[in-house]
Amino acid sequence: MTAVPTTSSGTSTRYDRLILPDRVHGSLYTDPAIFAEELAKIWHTTWVFVGHESEVPQPNDYVRKKLAMQDVVMTRDKDGEVHLLLNRCAHRGNQVCDDQKGNSSSFRCPYHGWTFRNTGELLGYPYNKGYGGKNKLELGMGRVPRVASYQGFVFGSFAADGPSLEEHLGAAAGEIDRLVGLSPEGSVSLTAGWLQHKTRANWKLLAENETDGYHPQFVHGSIFGVTGSPIGALYSDASTAVTRNLGGGHSENDLRPEFRGFDEPMRWFGTTPDRVPDYVARMEAAYGDDARRRLVEGAPHVMVFPNLFIAEIQVFNIQPVATGECVQYSTAVQLDGAPELNRRMVSQSIGSVGPAGMLLADDTEMYERNQRGVEALQPEWLEVSRGLVRERVDEDGFTIGAATDETGMRGFWKHYKSLMEA
Amino acid sequence: MTDPAIPDPSAGPQHDIVAGGSMRTGRFVVPGVGPVVESEFASVSVDLDHEGNSVRLRIEDLRTGRVRHLDALELEAVVWLPEGHLTQLLDPSSDRWRG
Amino acid sequence: MTETAAPLAASAATTARPSTEGAGPLGPVPDGWTRAEVEDFLYREARLADENEYDAWEALWTDDALYWVPAGGPGTDPLSEVSIIFDNRNRIATRMKQVRTGKRYAQAPPSHLRRVVGNVELLGGRPNHAGGVDLEVGANFLAVESKPRGNELWAGRTTYRLRRQPGPDGAAEIRLAFKKVVLVDNDKPVPTLAFLV
Numbered sequence: 001m002t003a004v005p006t007t008s009s010g011t012s013t014r015y016d017r018l019i020l021p022d023r024v025h026g027s028l029y030t031d032p033a034i035f036a037e038e039l040a041k042i043w044h045t046t047w048v049f050v051g052h053e054s055e056v057p058q059p060n061d062y063v064r065k066k067l068a069m070q071d072v073v074m075t076r077d078k079d080g081e082v083h084l085l086l087n088r089c090a091h092r093g094n095q096v097c098d099d100q101k102g103n104s105s106s107f108r109c110p111y112h113g114w115t116f117r118n119t120g121e122l123l124g125y126p127y128n129k130g131y132g133g134k135n136k137l138e139l140g141m142g143r144v145p146r147v148a149s150y151q152g153f154v155f156g157s158f159a160a161d162g163p164s165l166e167e168h169l170g171a172a173a174g175e176i177d178r179l180v181g182l183s184p185e186g187s188v189s190l191t192a193g194w195l196q197h198k199t200r201a202n203w204k205l206l207a208e209n210e211t212d213g214y215h216p217q218f219v220h221g222s223i224f225g226v227t228g229s230p231i232g233a234l235y236s237d238a239s240t241a242v243t244r245n246l247g248g249g250h251s252e253n254d255l256r257p258e259f260r261g262f263d264e265p266m267r268w269f270g271t272t273p274d275r276v277p278d279y280v281a282r283m284e285a286a287y288g289d290d291a292r293r294r295l296v297e298g299a300p301h302v303m304v305f306p307n308l309f310i311a312e313i314q315v316f317n318i319q320p321v322a323t324g325e326c327v328q329y330s331t332a333v334q335l336d337g338a339p340e341l342n343r344r345m346v347s348q349s350i351g352s353v354g355p356a357g358m359l360l361a362d363d364t365e366m367y368e369r370n371q372r373g374v375e376a377l378q379p380e381w382l383e384v385s386r387g388l389v390r391e392r393v394d395e396d397g398f399t400i401g402a403a404t405d406e407t408g409m410r411g412f413w414k415h416y417k418s419l420m421e422a
Numbered sequence: 423m424t425d426p427a428i429p430d431p432s433a434g435p436q437h438d439i440v441a442g443g444s445m446r447t448g449r450f451v452v453p454g455v456g457p458v459v460e461s462e463f464a465s466v467s468v469d470l471d472h473e474g475n476s477v478r479l480r481i482e483d484l485r486t487g488r489v490r491h492l493d494a495l496e497l498e499a500v501v502w503l504p505e506g507h508l509t510q511l512l513d514p515s516s517d518r519w520r521g
Numbered sequence: 522m523t524e525t526a527a528p529l530a531a532s533a534a535t536t537a538r539p540s541t542e543g544a545g546p547l548g549p550v551p552d553g554w555t556r557a558e559v560e561d562f563l564y565r566e567a568r569l570a571d572e573n574e575y576d577a578w579e580a581l582w583t584d585d586a587l588y589w590v591p592a593g594g595p596g597t598d599p600l601s602e603v604s605i606i607f608d609n610r611n612r613i614a615t616r617m618k619q620v621r622t623g624k625r626y627a628q629a630p631p632s633h634l635r636r637v638v639g640n641v642e643l644l645g646g647r648p649n650h651a652g653g654v655d656l657e658v659g660a661n662f663l664a665v666e667s668k669p670r671g672n673e674l675w676a677g678r679t680t681y682r683l684r685r686q687p688g689p690d691g692a693a694e695i696r697l698a699f700k701k702v703v704l705v706d707n708d709k710p711v712p713t714l715a716f717l718v
Contacts, residue, residue, distance in 0.1 A: 127520070
């Protein structure tokens, strides 16, 4: 592990010393005490992506999820409201739900038969005279205090108070809007199942990499080369794409300048309108003249702090496990009303992501080697300075850099620091 | 991120894919006792019984073997049960584990 | 783009698809197969995969090959749900080309591997789309993968479909038409799986 710098300079905080405008300290990725503090100040405080409403489509559907190392059950009650329950019986702390998913209005703990509504409320317990009769206990399953969704993406916050989900998402909400705007029905589903990729690296290495436009030509050169893929060029130094700090720790690789230059509908998806005629017709019916712009500009490539990554046609949910371990859950976006595209999104996702993915297995190899690297004592620091010399502010007031710049990482660290110092 | 140039297997020659089964999909039928309605919490078979002068629903708790028949009027009553009433029946102390 | 763009284009036009429901019951074990030659084939396939003999391993497959590693259970519909691997012959070729570049970092350096294949059963005959009948074989496997950062233990159930067809010299040889690998832990997070399972 890298040592934490101790040279204190007056009023500066610990994180002032670890996070500088152009570099961050290696201990941020290796120190178990920092990881514990992150759990409290980030994962158990801010809004964290959990899943999607489409995973519990029917009343009383439920699915088990991970939220900041907690085993939670995402339920939809009979009235349609979505809840996040901690999977723990109020009696003796036993795990209540064992199946990964199911449909039930209530859950019965297998240990002593305590029964809960899928809202978490205690419904009853066997042999109630032992407690003086029924309704004598004010106990329920634990609930994630705040649950909210945006365009069907469900987030939970363990903090009873704090910024609303909309405030947390800020400008990143517009990127989620861009994604659902590629559906003729204006909505997406995440119903293609989740690949679960165990990753022996600190979660922040992933969050930083997701909008790092510097690595694709190197890490993914092997697959781009053999398929003749046009993706690599989007991330070259000659690319007109930009890296944007969206604020709030969110960032994106905005590839639209490149696609606008080509002005070819569906190029972002590697196809042409004549191969997906029904989809194009439905988009035109839904959006009129604006359909063409949507089909030219394509899907977003955005990292939503701290754990939601939308990579054009895939959605990733990053969950921490330990200082040096996390899990990447990934699935294929399904655009409602676009069956022609959805099957290919599944196929392309299988080829690209997950433990055997021809792209993500190599990213993950880099995360794991990176974790080993930062454990070395010298030179202590990691650079995040690329592009500082050419950063500028766009017409909307966001800081942007070139396609290969570390503008997104700097935005991540600024927000991270503000939360850790709170 | 994706590489759209990766080949698409759904385009190729076809094979029969044998799917794995699960009782909880509701596609499981116990011979003689009918389809099974199941979750991780309970497992009940449902079938029509034609032995009486009118048809009845036969339901069996497969975990204990206990069987109940519900006639048309009883089933109608279940349909009209207020939600709160049904919830009370799910209290383990209400009937099965009294005391 | 290279020739790999072609299947992507073709996929838009095709309406045929593997069926999850349509797989009928297995027929009887087709005539002309001996357990010894089947086992020899499985062991050879395992050795080629263990030793990263990419060319020889790739040559085992038929043109209509399907290589499937489902996720989240025994496997449902690979066209509507994500799998760890779902490769047709063309995608197998792409995967092999990628690893041969030497820059498929998840497999560079290659893993050191040894697997044991056992519990081999000749399960029956499965009609194929070429009008013949493939021999369906089931087996268990246990593999140790050694990588620079540690060892992984892998285990699962493999279903093979074998076909006899003329080889380059005209003599009949056994080829692999289908391989489905159900990892025992595919419902949990699994580490990078970049070797030939």
